[in-house]
Amino acid sequence: MAALTAAAKKEGRLNAIALPRDWANYGALIDGFEKKYGIEVEVENPEASSQDEINALKEHRRDGRAPDVIDVGASFAESAARQGLLTPYKVAAYDRIPEEQKDSKARWYNNYGGYVSIGCDAKRVETCPSTFADLRKPEYKGQVSLNGNPTKSGSAFAGVYAAALANGGSFDDIQPGIDFFAELRKNGNFIPVESTPATIEKGQTPISIDWDFLNLGYADQFRRKGADVDWRTAIPLDGSFAEYYSSGVNKDAPHPAAARLWQEYLFSPEGQNIRLGAYARPVLMEAMAQDGTLDVAAAERLPTVEGTPTFPTEEQTEKARRTVNRNWAKAVSG
DSSP states (O other): OHHHHHHHHHHOEEEEESOOTTSTTHHHHHHHHHHHHOOEEEEEOTTOOHHHHHHHHHHTTTSSOSOSEEEEEHHHHHHHHHTTOEEOOOOTTGGGSOGGGBOTTSSOEEEEEEEEEEEEETTTOSSOOOSTGGGGSGGGTTTEEESSOTTTOHHHHHHHHHHHHHTTOBTTBOHHHHHHHHHHHHTTOBOOOOOOHHHHHTTSOSEEEEEHHHHHHHHHHHHHHTOSOOEEEEOOGGGOOEEEEEEEEETTOSSHHHHHHHHHHHTSHHHHHHHHTTTOEETTHHHHHHHTOSOHHHHTTSOOOSSOOOOOOHHHHHHHHHHHHHHHIIIIIO
8 A cells, every 4th residue: 555655646646537526425535535645636527427437438548638447337337347448456445345246357346326216305396206106196297307318327227227126127127117217208207307406406307316325415415505495315115226336447547556546545444434424325334334444323324225235237237228228219318
C-alpha cells in the first residue's frame, strides 16, 4: 500500500465518469479520497449511464482522457470484461467479497447495491403505489417513470427485471417486464422521462422506479432543502429484485496507480461505511459485521426486506440484456 500510495500521489489525478455526488454517497467518497491522498478526482459527465462509461473506455483509449475506473451495473461490467476493457486487480479485501459478487479473474467486483423500489411524492399522489400491480391503476396516468433507458442504464434495466419477476417472468425471461412497461405506456401511465431529483421536485415524475438507496437519499435531500416534496419509498413484494454495482480498472488507465488506490479506498471499511451512510448496502457488510468495523447505527437505518436476495447468473443477465436491447425501443419507446 505504501508503494501504491506513493505512485498514485505522483500521478496526482484520477479520471472518473458518471459519479453524481448524490449517488451512493459519491460526493463524500470523492472528498474523502482527495483529502486523504491529495489526489484530484476529475469526474466527466456525472449523469452519464453505464453504457456511456463503456463507450468512454473505447473512445478515449489513447488520448489520456479515458476513465481510469468504472462504476456500472453488474451486466455492464460483465460486458466490459468480455470486451477486454478491464485489467485484473485484486484489492486487499478481494477474498472477503462473496464469490457470486466478483469476477474470478478480478476484472470487476461488486462494491455496493440495493433493491428496486417505488418512490412516490405523497403531496402529488393521493395514494402511493407499493407494488408493480398498483402501477396499472388509472389513477397513475402520466406519473410513472424510470431512472433512464434500460438499454443504457443499470437502474432502469433492474426496474424492468423486477417488473418481469412481478409479472410471471424469471431470471431467464425478462420479456414480461418489457411487456409490462409497454402496457403502462399504452394506457398512458408510463412516461419516457428520466427521473431525477430535479424532475421530481418539478412534479414531472411523481412516481419513480429506482434503487432504494437513491429514493431514500432523495427523501433526505428534499427535507434538508425544504422542498415541497413528501418523497416516500416502497420495496415491492411482487417484484423484489436486488443487484450490486461493480467497480473495475480500465486496462488502458491513464493513471493506473491512482485507479488501484481508488479501488482500495472503496473497499476499505471507511469507504464501505460511507456507502452505508447513504442507504447503499456495502458488499462487505457481512464481513464487517463479523470483524466489528461496520457502522451499526447506519446499518439499522436500512429498510427491512423479507427473505434472502438471489441474483441472476452472468449468462442470465447477458440474455436479459440482449432481449432488452432488441425489444425495448419497439415495444415501449416506439
